[in-house]
Amino acid sequence: MKILDVELVTSASVAGPRDGLVRDDIPQFAFAGRSNVGKSSLLNALTRRKMARTSAAAGKTRQANIYRVSVEGGAGGPGTWATYLVDLPGYGYARGGDESARELSAVVDAYFAAGQRPRPVPGTAAATRRGAIFLLVDSRHPGLPSDVEAFNWIAATALPPIVVATKVDKLSRSERARHLREIERTYGRAPVAVSSARGEGIDELWRMMAAVARGVER
Numbered sequence: 130m131k132i133l134d135v136e137l138v139t140s141a142s143v144a145g146p147r148d149g150l151v152r153d154d155i156p157q158f159a160f161a162g163r164s165n166v167g168k169s170s171l172l173n174a175l176t177r178r179k180m181a182r183t184s185a186a187a188g189k190t191r192q193a194n195i196y197r198v199s200v201e202g203g204a205g206g207p208g209t210w211a212t213y214l215v216d217l218p219g220y221g222y223a224r225g226g227d228e229s230a231r232e233l234s235a236v237v238d239a240y241f242a243a244g245q246r247p248r249p250v251p252g253t254a255a256a257t258r259r260g261a262i263f264l265l266v267d268s269r270h271p272g273l274p275s276d277v278e279a280f281n282w283i284a285a286t287a288l289p290p291i292v293v294a295t296k297v298d299k300l301s302r303s304e305r306a307r308h309l310r311e312i313e314r315t316y317g318r319a320p321v322a323v324s325s326a327r328g329e330g331i332d333e334l335w336r337m338m339a340a341v342a343r344g345v346e347r
């Protein structure tokens with residue numbers, strides 16, 4: 130699999146009826162998580178480059194950065210395909226959890242609800258043909274209330290997000306097993322374990338995205 134091109138399409142405000150989000154037929158994968166969870170590191174690892182990023186000043190309307198990525202090959206065989214990676218505003222620090230959760234919920238709704246309940250793709254439990262939402266949680270802190278809250282908001286709005294456990298390189302082997310089990314218990318499904326520092330889990334995320342975006346049954 131080769132990343133051919135990454136382009137920042139827009140920095141969209143995420144709230145309101147004129148939300149500026151992109152809605153076309155290209156599948157979208159949104160990345161949500163608390164500030165500092167490792168979201169931009171993961172996006173850089175996925176695209177294999179440092180991506181341009183606007184940082185939202187406190188109090189300003191926060192933005193979702195939407196990147197269009199062109200890919201060659203991967204799951205589903207050769208061929209060029211495209212997807213949007215959506216970097217959602219982080220939650221958890223300055224803003225109240227509830228406000229951030231509502232914001233997330235609005236984005237999820239805009240993408241996936243659109244009048245109809247999304248139909249899960251077989252073999253990809255938490256995805257539709259139009260994409261999926263990855264919820265990043267820090268593997269060192271399983272079961273944080275703000276993460277659980279975000280999970281529940283997203284799940285209630287559209288479909289359960291795919292949980293990604295970040296920074297697994299920071300855990301010892303026994304901690305890793307214990308924390309991943311606890312995350313699984315909390316969210317009802319084993320997380321995808323990733324380390325942007327070591328490149329772990331990156332291929333797996335791309336396999337999942339390619340399977341959804343290209344309609345490959347797994």
Ligand code: GDP
Nearest residue numbers: 164165166167168169170171296298324325326
């Ligand atoms: P964001 O706020 O969610 O975008 O988080 P960043 O990607 O900026 O990462 C926050 C901090 O965690 C930075 O100091 C990163 O270097 C560090 N970090 C991110 N991913 C990893 C990882 O996989 N392993 C380790 N050890 N550190 C990481």
